[in-house]
Amino acid sequence: MAKVFIYPTTSLILSDLVARFGHQPLSAALQIREKIQTPGLESPPLQITPEDPKKGLKYAAVEVPSGVRGRMSLYGPMIEEAQAAVIIHDADFSFGCMGCARTNELIQFLLRKREIPILDLRYPRTDEEGIEFVAAIRKFLQEIPGDGS
Amino acid sequence: MSRVRIAQLSCGPEYSGVQNEIAKAAQSVDAEVFFPDITLKDIRSGFDLFGLDVRSPDLKLAIARARALVEGTIEADAVFIATCFRCAEAAIVRNELRRYIHENSRLPVVSYSFTERTTAGTLLTRMEALTTIARRRALLAREVQEGLTLGVDSGSSTTKAIVMQDDQIIGTGWLPTTGVLKSAEDVIDLALNEAGVAREQIQAVGTTGYGRFLVGEKIGADLIQEELTVNSKGAVYLADSQRGSSTVIDIGGMDNKAISVQDGIPGTFTMGGICAGASGRFLEMTAKRLGVDITELGPLAMKGMSTMVPMNSYCIVFGTQSLVNALAAGSSPEDVAAAACHSVAEQVFEQQLQEVDIKEPVIMVGGTSLIQGLVRAMGDLLQTEIVVPPHSQYIGAVGSALLSSGFIKDR
Amino acid sequence: MKEYIPRFVGTVTKYVFVESPDMTPADLAIRAYEISQGVMIKETCFGLQITGRPEEVDAIITRLRTFDPSHIFVKDRGFPPGDPRRCRANLGGARPGYYGHEFEISLIRHISRGIEELSQRGADAPVHPPVYSGPAGLDARRLQEIIESQES
Numbered sequence: 001m002a003k004v005f006i007y008p009t010t011s012l013i014l015s016d017l018v019a020r021f022g023h024q025p026l027s028a029a030l031q032i033r034e035k036i037q038t039p040g041l042e043s044p045p046l047q048i049t050p051e052d053p054k055k056g057l058k059y060a061a062v063e064v065p066s067g068v069r070g071r072m073s074l075y076g077p078m079i080e081e082a083q084a085a086v087i088i089h090d091a092d093f094s095f096g097c098m099g100c101a102r103t104n105e106l107i108q109f110l111l112r113k114r115e116i117p118i119l120d121l122r123y124p125r126t127d128e129e130g131i132e133f134v135a136a137i138r139k140f141l142q143e144i145p146g147d148g149s
Numbered sequence: 150m151s152r153v154r155i156a157q158l159s160c161g162p163e164y165s166g167v168q169n170e171i172a173k174a175a176q177s178v179d180a181e182v183f184f185p186d187i188t189l190k191d192i193r194s195g196f197d198l199f200g201l202d203v204r205s206p207d208l209k210l211a212i213a214r215a216r217a218l219v220e221g222t223i224e225a226d227a228v229f230i231a232t233c234f235r236c237a238e239a240a241i242v243r244n245e246l247r248r249y250i251h252e253n254s255r256l257p258v259v260s261y262s263f264t265e266r267t268t269a270g271t272l273l274t275r276m277e278a279l280t281t282i283a284r285r286r287a288l289l290a291r292e293v294q295e296g297l298t299l300g301v302d303s304g305s306s307t308t309k310a311i312v313m314q315d316d317q318i319i320g321t322g323w324l325p326t327t328g329v330l331k332s333a334e335d336v337i338d339l340a341l342n343e344a345g346v347a348r349e350q351i352q353a354v355g356t357t358g359y360g361r362f363l364v365g366e367k368i369g370a371d372l373i374q375e376e377l378t379v380n381s382k383g384a385v386y387l388a389d390s391q392r393g394s395s396t397v398i399d400i401g402g403m404d405n406k407a408i409s410v411q412d413g414i415p416g417t418f419t420m421g422g423i424c425a426g427a428s429g430r431f432l433e434m435t436a437k438r439l440g441v442d443i444t445e446l447g448p449l450a451m452k453g454m455s456t457m458v459p460m461n462s463y464c465i466v467f468g469t470q471s472l473v474n475a476l477a478a479g480s481s482p483e484d485v486a487a488a489a490c491h492s493v494a495e496q497v498f499e500q501q502l503q504e505v506d507i508k509e510p511v512i513m514v515g516g517t518s519l520i521q522g523l524v525r526a527m528g529d530l531l532q533t534e535i536v537v538p539p540h541s542q543y544i545g546a547v548g549s550a551l552l553s554s555g556f557i558k559d560r
Numbered sequence: 561m562k563e564y565i566p567r568f569v570g571t572v573t574k575y576v577f578v579e580s581p582d583m584t585p586a587d588l589a590i591r592a593y594e595i596s597q598g599v600m601i602k603e604t605c606f607g608l609q610i611t612g613r614p615e616e617v618d619a620i621i622t623r624l625r626t627f628d629p630s631h632i633f634v635k636d637r638g639f640p641p642g643d644p645r646r647c648r649a650n651l652g653g654a655r656p657g658y659y660g661h662e663f664e665i666s667l668i669r670h671i672s673r674g675i676e677e678l679s680q681r682g683a684d685a686p687v688h689p690p691v692y693s694g695p696a697g698l699d700a701r702r703l704q705e706i707i708e709s710q711e712s
Contacts, residue, residue: 032638067161130670183652
């Protein structure tokens, strides 16, 4: 079973397909779950505290907006442990965790820098595209190292 | 009284760890922030129709939510726009949404760019002003002072008091702030003496400024209100510009306010200043360095040419260094004074006046409005004749005295 | 800042979406309750939220998937169900993630189709997935045709 970064990190479709084909999807929910299940100081809604943008300094410099650094404190560690990634490029309606375009650009760049296998896609608009979309994800996941399907 | 509902349009506060600070600031003034509920379809159409093609999904969401507020499909009492400091994309959206809401609705709106260090305390005055505008429209509509009232402005640099009777100022008090309560008591005594009335005769009292809660509680004020709404009211009252639009600029000791006013009620406003280099404090330091009293700085600056001295520092330390260098290099005190005034005006212009719509008349108030060199520099930058009303240094106290007369009947 | 004491520590919550002509969220809920064995199940307008120990939740989901494999979709959720921090009633509006789900559900029938088709094709068969190529440009020949038609 490989750890597969999914983009958008909130995607139901990618979460489902990656798990369905026997791998572990690295989604935003896992990081948020860890935050809200860890004791500390109260900082609703996401339990991200002002300390988290400081942790994000590992991935983006201090002149980068706090929202980017706070998000990177969630995604940076996921990118580091990812063994592969599936990216949907026209994810224009993913809000919240994927709500910042600058963070999203940085995520994609850092994934590519890691030189892990990446599958680039866009959302299917027809059944024919849906068939190819699903088949391509299955094929990609079968071929990545650490295959466990 | 029902809670004021503030619609939040934002990108990033949850991920900066400051969403709770925004919520806390609202709660502390008995308001609540909420996120306008729209559908994916609304997001698509709202964003397309607005026409600002940004990339960040959360900014698209903010744009669509703003449209829902303006069109009235979502009800709110006020709007708070918040995005990350240093994000250019968000800054464009923040400005355009503020303008859009201001021009197309009656909703009071304030915008703010936060960092992870933003606290509820920083946001409190802004939230308080938003709720005051939403909750006290009737009170803010007051145009005439009635009865015998006292207003106290407990500022960071100076404390001011005003006694008013039947729409006239009859007593004034002004002192540097040393102890918050002591200074307040002293200026009240000064104002009462000048007016020739006793404390017991006063029918209603209002306080404003940094020390408003402390002073207000001590002297049993009827009205304790932040300086944004009070100063706007005081400014248009003194400038005899209560109807229509105007812009109020108050360069204070610690922070600056720029307020876009419509019929005496603030529509949009900004508050802050990156550094003391853009405040009245810098002018005080300049006067001290030049060996003149602060009251002499203005006339001195009027005789000088600001362009003769290079000074464009955002920092009070480096700014002071620039003026020391200029004096050492032979610049005249007049030119240095003028350059200091220009520097402060330029920073307020660049950092704050971009966030409100400048509509004439532009009224300058607060102690710094008495420094003619500063007023001239601001007028040059805005290309307009700045109005400095009489008693402009007492602005908060006048506004408090005026508004508190609304409480006379309640006593 | 106040001290934060988390609840539901050690649990996972998963969304189970059902978008099927043969099964409603209510149908799915009934089947889930039958096999729930004490795991918390909450019915929603789109399907279920299941909360419990990871292995218990996984076991239920594996069973549920068999009822309608190509129309049931699963993803992790960070919050337990009904958490006031994410609740629509408290936020005034939907949590941001809701819109993302709404968008993906609008095209999920194509994914269902893709899953159904998988058994028909070999795992090694060539694939031609949709790829993003930015805004479509106008073919040069077509542009020439338009220009010529305007000139005539």
